[in-house]
Amino acid sequence: GAGVSQTPSNKVTEKGKYVELRCDPISGHTALYWYRQSLGQGPEFLIYFQGTGAADDSGLPNDRFFAVRPEGSVSTLKIQRTERGDSAVYLCASSFSSLSTDTQYFGPGTRLTVL
């Protein structure tokens, strides 16, 4: 079946602009995660959704970052007033449930470049 999809694959923006990154999880998966991967580093947790609600947003770096999942499927990560330090690959993952034993399956990522 289809895996996790993310759009766009690449996004170039200017400092100060607003961007939206979209994630479409595997059908039937109730849990959705966002991670950020900087060059040469492993992914770092940003936020986790169980259904429509953000169950843990403690990884969001500041209040410029916000994410929604209004219908419990597709999620959008929103970044306001982008800064050059926001440049990274943003990864989305989904799992069947929120159990700690469940495997998280990752999308191909969105590479964000802030000029």
Added chain:
Amino acid sequence: AQSVAQPEDQVNVAEGNPLTVKCTYSVSGNPYLFWYVQYPNRGLQFLLKYITGDNLVKGSYGFEAEFNKSQTSFHLKKPSALVSDSALYFCAVRGRGNNRLAFGKGNQVVVIP
């Protein structure tokens, strides 16, 4: 807190030789451990996981990993490496009741023909 250490930046191995990628972890309580592989310009692909039971876990593409509780390690192994195994490998840990994965910095594996 939960964390993973992958001490080597790059692992070079000749094709056909055994491959080992090292991982140690720190977590409160019982760990749930995962290995992922990342090819250039692609997302992370799941290889295998340890939840409970047999310490030797077998996964995709001939990979296996051994959980060692006393050494807090979860090393990834493959008996005979292929050139196509050249990629970036990430170890991750998740504590019970914790929803986030904590990743190591990754190991670049280079299999030399």
